[in-house]
Amino acid sequence: MKTLRGCTSANDTRKCIVEVATRVFALHGFQRAPLSLIAFEAGVSKSLILWYFGSKDSLVLEVAKHVLPLDIVSGCLGQEDLGAQGLLECIGSRYLRKYSSSLMASLLLQTISLENTYTEIRMLLDKLCTGYVREIARRVFGEPLNKEKVAKIRIFMGSLLCYSLRPIESIDASKYLESLIKLIMH
Amino acid sequence: MKTLRGCTSANDTRKCIVEVATRVFALHGFQRAPLSLIAFEAGVSKSLILWYFGSKDSLVLEVAKHVLPLDIVSGCLGQEDLGAQGLLECIGSRYLRKYSSSLMASLLLQTISLENTYTEIRMLLDKLCTGYVREIARRVFGEPLNKEKVAKIRIFMGSLLCYSLRPIESIDASKYLESLIKLIMH
Amino acid sequence: MKTLRGCTSANDTRKCIVEVATRVFALHGFQRAPLSLIAFEAGVSKSLILWYFGSKDSLVLEVAKHVLPLDIVSGCLGQEDLGAQGLLECIGSRYLRKYSSSLMASLLLQTISLENTYTEIRMLLDKLCTGYVREIARRVFGEPLNKEKVAKIRIFMGSLLCYSLRPIESIDASKYLESLIKLIMH
Amino acid sequence: MKTLRGCTSANDTRKCIVEVATRVFALHGFQRAPLSLIAFEAGVSKSLILWYFGSKDSLVLEVAKHVLPLDIVSGCLGQEDLGAQGLLECIGSRYLRKYSSSLMASLLLQTISLENTYTEIRMLLDKLCTGYVREIARRVFGEPLNKEKVAKIRIFMGSLLCYSLRPIESIDASKYLESLIKLIMH
DNA sequence: CATGAATGAGCCTTCATTCAT
DNA sequence: AATGAATGAAGGCTCATTCAT
Structure with missing residues (x-):
């Protein structure tokens, strides 16, 4: 070779x-x-x-x-010993690490853009934004699932995405994650 | 013609x-x-x-x-009679309306992806994510500005983006916005 | 206007x-x-x-x-009081002056290149290289016209062209013309 | 293939x-x-x-x-056994043969026109019109080089170019070359 | 005389893909 | 497994030209 x-x-x-x-x-x-x-x-x-x-x-x-964060989410969900906060910390920290380079963040964005082109990408995103999000919500807030709980997890995911795309200079990833989780968990 | x-x-x-x-x-x-x-x-x-x-x-x-939400943000910031919550409602509702069609949402995503290609786009995003975000934070949480306040506004913006990209079927935009603002304003 | x-x-x-x-x-x-x-x-x-x-x-x-030197040649030929040497001097000096700028020289070259594209250019060049050249030869060397006389005038014209295209730094136009005429007139 | x-x-x-x-x-x-x-x-x-x-x-x-006559000139200069007249005959005959077809002559003209477009062409023409011309002059007329000797070689080259562009019907190439060399060598 | 709006033909170039080896 | 040679489809862009005003 x-x-x-x-x-x-x-x-x-x-x-x-x-x-x-x-x-x-x-x-x-x-x-x-x-x-x-x-x-x-x-x-x-x-x-x-x-x-x-x-x-x-x-x-x-x-x-x-490979770029989508499905592996991260399913990986953390697989750790059944994690508590509510632990799960969010697991996902959040791995997420922010994976997209800590602007290259990976840019790639994530582009990949999401592909959902109109490749059915497979759309299906993966569906799985992430619907299936996994609901599962996380259940694990974090407990049954029964309601709209507000789902919305909170979406806010969590959206905030991670947004920080990855444009990290805030004065706030490092772990601080940001901490604030975010506090907000979500109330 | x-x-x-x-x-x-x-x-x-x-x-x-x-x-x-x-x-x-x-x-x-x-x-x-x-x-x-x-x-x-x-x-x-x-x-x-x-x-x-x-x-x-x-x-x-x-x-x-034209696709970026700069016009919305600067428009709402221009309404000086808006209170903290009013400002967030103004931005949030206009934002969710602008990107309510999947076409516009997809376009927003693609536009953000362009920041590595067009300097002008990068500058506009800088203005949005740094300048405007700080100004919103000031208006919403008052002086002095600190990291946590900025982070909250970024969370606000990121959550809007995320919902626009994938609206949650069971939750309509106004409900989502309401939950979001409650969370941010705590 | x-x-x-x-x-x-x-x-x-x-x-x-x-x-x-x-x-x-x-x-x-x-x-x-x-x-x-x-x-x-x-x-x-x-x-x-x-x-x-x-x-x-x-x-x-x-x-x-307008770029071709037909006007120069016919102009000098029109001055019937010019002797052999005077005629060559007239043509030579005006020629070298007309194409003294590299712009005009470049344009002359390009114009000659056009003869395959525009019939009119070809005809003008024919007139110059055949008709006028023979007339000059007659005026300079006298009747009867023979091949050698024609060849000399062609050498004269070719040398003017060549100098215009690439003037020799160390030799100014008038010196060059002087040498050239001496050579032609033997 | x-x-x-x-x-x-x-x-x-x-x-x-x-x-x-x-x-x-x-x-x-x-x-x-x-x-x-x-x-x-x-x-x-x-x-x-x-x-x-x-x-x-x-x-x-x-x-x-490939169109420029650099190969010819350098080839003849390389034949060190050639005398003054032999060198001019070598260059002249090869030159007139190379551009004996109107196609090649036209191409030569166009190539010279390119010197404003391609630096490499300009450099080759410089080499031809300055370097090689001086070397030919030295070989033909001997040291020390002076303006008149250089001018004569330029006249020689210009006359070749001019004949190639418009061969004289009644005079074939070898006759023309003979007259030309006689004139130059005086 | 003078212009802007509008068009179409044509060209260089990029790039994914195929094929033979 | 690996490559170079060869192709075709498609796209952006230039530019002369036409037309209505």
């Missing part, structure tokens, strides 16, 4: 391409980033990327799926 | 183009929407669009600037 | 356009120079240029015709 | 494209000749041309460089 540039996982070409593509997509946008640039950055040929992924769309989709 | 299709302001070609472009960009994305499609939808020639705007980029920029 | 910029003959729009066009064509080339640029430089509208000349091609032709 | 039409070097796509482009440029002019025409004439796709050359400008430049 050729030496691949700028890859952490240097021994798996496929993973390496995804890794490089993520970076390039973040910098240039899914549409604007040509396969040739990704190929160049990864030190492979365009053809190889297509050999692995079949089409640019598939690559975009693969990257996009 | 030719009969222009699908235009409210049928007697001003330039405005009509912006109007149609806004719709087309929302549906297909800034990048994916070709000028030819906008031209077709507006019933004019591609050349005419370029004659008015010089380049596709300029048209994108013009549309993008 | 609008104030026309950069025109010597400010009171004749048509002449002014030709004047400005000559300059713009010299700088950018006949093909590359758009009518809009000429219009801008002349301070008139594109439409007006077309109103006067009918088409860009006609304007190009009009400028091109 | 596809069968390439109208190519001498049929087994080298890149060379074939240059060859066809040279012909097409000569007929239509660098500007007027669209890539699509060259592609059609060469029996390849436009895209392939761009794949090889990157841009039309690069192709133009590549063709233009």
Whole structure:
């Protein structure tokens, strides 16, 4: 195998391409980033990327799926020993860490924009904004679920998104999260 | 002047183009929407669009600037007789109305994504997220300004964004806004 | 009439356009120079240029015709009191003066290139290189005309062209002309 | 590889494209000749041309460089056994042969016109008109170099150019060259 | 005379994709 | 698994030209 540039996982070409593509997509946008640039950055040929992924769309989709915070949310929900506040802390801290670089934040935004283009993205977002949000609400505020409880979790998620997109210089992530949770939990 | 299709302001070609472009960009994305499609939808020639705007980029920029909620925020800030809660209600209700259609919401998202491409968009977002947010915080919570107050307004804005992107079926906009303001004002 | 910029003959729009066009064509080339640029430089509208000349091609032709040295040659030939050397001096000095600016020299080159595009240019060049050259040869070397005499005049003309295109820094035009005439007249 | 039409070097796509482009440029002019025409004439796709050359400008430049007579001059200067007259005969005969077709002559003219557009062309012309001309002058007339010697070589080159552009029907190239050299060497 | 609005043809270029090796 | 060669579709943009006023 050729030496691949700028890859952490240097021994798996496929993973390496995804890794490089993520970076390039973040910098240039899914549409604007040509396969040739990704190929160049990864030190492979365009053809190889297509050999692995079949089409640019598939690559975009693969990257996009990794970008969404579904893994974080499902991961924290899986920790059944977490209390109400613990769950929010778990999600919040991992969320803010994942999108702490402006590259990842930009990519998140772009991925959400893709929901009109890729059905799969829309379904994932549905799962996140409806299914998971309701599950979090249940875990945090207890049964029975009502509108206000759901709204609060949405506010929680929205505030995380908004901070990731434009971190407030004078307030670091953990302080912000602390204020946010206090507000939500009242 | 030719009969222009699908235009409210049928007697001003330039405005009509912006109007149609806004719709087309929302549906297909800034990048994916070709000028030819906008031209077709507006019933004019591609050349005419370029004659008015010089380049596709300029048209994108013009549309993008109209999409951001700066007009709303500055408009409400201008109403000096509004109290703390009144100000938030003003901004919130207009915001949720502006982006009540999924088209406008999608466009807002895409516009934010453009901040790495167009300096002017970045500056407007800076103005919104720094300047205006601080001014709102001052008006709502009074001097002296501190981090927590700013954070709360950011939470307010982020929650509006998040709801616009994915309205909660069971909760209508006004109820959501009410809950949100209660939370913020505590 | 609008104030026309950069025109010597400010009171004749048509002449002014030709004047400005000559300059713009010299700088950018006949093909590359758009009518809009000429219009801008002349301070008139594109439409007006077309109103006067009918088409860009006609304007190009009009400028091109003025650029060729036919006027010089026929002018000097018209001075019947000139001797052999006097005739060459007349032609040579006016020629080198006309194309002393690199703009005019560049334009001359481009005009010659046009002979495959515009029949009229080809005919003018034919007239210059065949008719006039033979007439000069007759006046300079006397009857009967032979190949060598014609060749010498062609050498004379070619040398003038070549110097105009790339003046020799260390040799000024009059010195060059002097050497040239000495060579030709033997 | 596809069968390439109208190519001498049929087994080298890149060379074939240059060859066809040279012909097409000569007929239509660098500007007027669209890539699509060259592609059609060469029996390849436009895209392939761009794949090889990157841009039309690069192709133009590549063709233009081959058109200038630098190869001839440097080739003859390299033959150190040539005497004064032999050197001029070498350059003159090759020169007149290279541009014996009106296509090549036209292309030469156009290439010179490009010196305002492409720096590289200007540099090559500088090398030809200054460096090489002085070297020829030294070889032909011996040290020390003076203005008159340089001027004579310039006259020599200019006369070659002028004859190439418009061969004299009644005088064939070798006769013309003979007269020219006699004149120069006096 | 003079202009702005509007158009259409054409061109360079980008880019995803295919194919042979 | 990997690549270079080759293609075609599509898009943005330039620019001469036309038309109504």
